[in-house]
Every structure is written in structure tokens, then in C-alpha cells.
Amino acid sequence: MSSAAHRRSTGRSTGVGPTGLLAVSMCLALAGCSSSGQQAAEAMPTMRSPSALPGSADLHLPIEPYLFSEAETAKLSRAGAVLRKACMQRFGLDYAVGPADPPTGPRTFMDRRYGLTDPAEAAVNGYHLGDRDPRTQPVRPPQFSAEQQQVLTGHLPGKTGTDGTSLQVNGVPVPPGGCYDEAKRGLAGSGDLGPSSLAQQTNFRTFKDSMSTAQVTQAFEAWSGCMKNRGYSYADPMESIGDRRFLGDSPTPLELQVATADVTCKQQVDLIGTWFAAEASLQKESIARQQAEFTAALATKTEQLAKADAVLRDR
Secondary structure (H helix, E strand, O other), rough: OOOHHHHHHHHOOOOOOOOOHHHHHHHHOHHOOOHHHHHOOOOOOOOOOOOOOOHHHHHOOOOOHHOOOOOHHHHHHHHHHHHHHHHHHOOOOOOOOOOOOHHHHHOOOOEEOOOOHHHHHHHHHHHOOOOOHHOOOOOOOOOHHHHHHHHOOOOOOOOOOOOOOOOOOOOOOOOOOHHHHHHHHHHHHHOOOOOHHHHHHHHHHHHHHHOOOOOHHHHHHHHHHHHHOOOOOOOOOOHHHHEEEEEEEOOHHHHHHHHHHHHHHHHHHHHHHHHHHHHHHHHHHHHHHHHHHHHHHHHHHHHHHHHHHHHHHHH
């Protein structure tokens, strides 16, 4: 899967932590299998009626509890801003905590993970994200003075300490890493803020590996044949969603036609159910092999969110 296709399907860079990640129970019944991981791995593509297509946003993978949902990520962001503001005030400097930016990208962790699943959305937006498209919500980074930048980051080119002592602004020592790192330490201690590298790596690895499983490659072949019958030549849904002809600021008539055919063919070969079952099985196996590490990651997540709650409660 190309990085361009990943960004189109997820609305995020591959280097960014995942967003919609609600901790809920996984139900493999949506994929037509029992609780057996082996049965999930052996699920094969079947023909189903269009109404039977499970929406990606309604599915939940085992990895989700170990990641952070959009709401949880926003909570950490708000708490971090509050801590940075308190830090800056020690130096007599302002730090505005503005309203949150409008949400962009997929609605949930699973939304668009396997590409389009909503016929109505495909007909209106194609592979674009409608009013949640990042291109319609340009990011405007805040502007800081040189003094503010020094306190926020702990350094400033051309204005670092010359005698080995700590930087000072208005007579107050700047904390290591500035107010950014101080805020991070307030929420995560000496660890990383946000999802653990283990959870993130597992999330990306199982997505990639699932596309090479026998049942998914067979489903891709069936989907590709269905698309070819409609006049479109793509090996898999990631290839269609990454089509360079569809990378403009707004969907084209051809994009709407291809996207609609994409969803219809997914319905006919049960691609979403098959893909979900395969990836869920891979994730269950990964988590079981490293259960102690995942348990620790979940405890760290819970602790960070508790600290964020306390910061926001006391603001």
C-alpha cells in the first residue's frame, strides 16, 4: 500500500498516531465467523446482498482499546495547552488556549480503514472526505514572538546560554525542553505521550499483513473482477482510492462513478467482512503473544487520561 493511498483512506499521515479508537468489544459475527481465531482467519469471500455490507465505522478491532480515540486525543491536547499556558505565565508571557479546530479526517478509527463502505457517501464525495476533508480546513499555526518560542521550546537559534547555565527569561529559568516538554511530562512523566509504540506498530503491521492473507487476496481478486466488469481496472481498493486522477480538491464525475462501483463490488464479494475477520485474527494473536506489554500500555493510557482529567478539572 502506497503512502498516498494510506493518506486517502485514513486522512492521516502514516507517522501520525491513530485517531478514532473507542474501546469496545470486538464482534466477529459481522464477518460471519465464531469466536474462534482460526475460523476468523479461514473466512472466505462470499456473495452477499448489498444491504449486508458492514460499515467500517461500525466495526471494532482488538487493538482499539490500546490506542486513543479522537475524543481522548482531544482531551490530551486541551490538557497540554492548559499546562503550557500555566508554564508561560511564570515568565509573564501569554499563551492563548483557543477553541479546538473542527474535526477532520475519518469519523472513527475504523472509518475508511478498508476504504469506502457507504454508498451514499461514495455517490456524493467519492474518495474525498466532504466537510471533514483536511483540505477544506487549513491549519493555521499560532504565531509566537521570539521570546515565546524560547520559553516554549527551551532554545532559540542565536540565543542560547553562553556559559553553560540554564536559559532564563525575565529572570526565570526555562525548564528543560521548554514549556512544551514540561506539559508533556505533566501528563506522561518520562514516557511518550499518547499511544504506545507497541500499539501503533501493531496497528500498522496487522493492516499491512492482512492484505497478504489468502482470504483477503482472494477477496481482492473477486473485487477486482467485479470492478473490471464495470469498466475499471484496479488490483485492490487501495489502488482505486490512491488513483492520482482523484487527488484534486474536489471529486470528479469519474471519481464518483468509480467510488460507487467500488462500494457495490465490496458488497458483492463481502470484502469488508473478510478483511476485518483476517485482521482481527492477526491482532488477537499479536496481543496474546505480548499480553503483559499490552496490559502495561493500557495502564499507561488510563493514567495519562486521568492526569488530563485532573488538569482540566482544576483549570
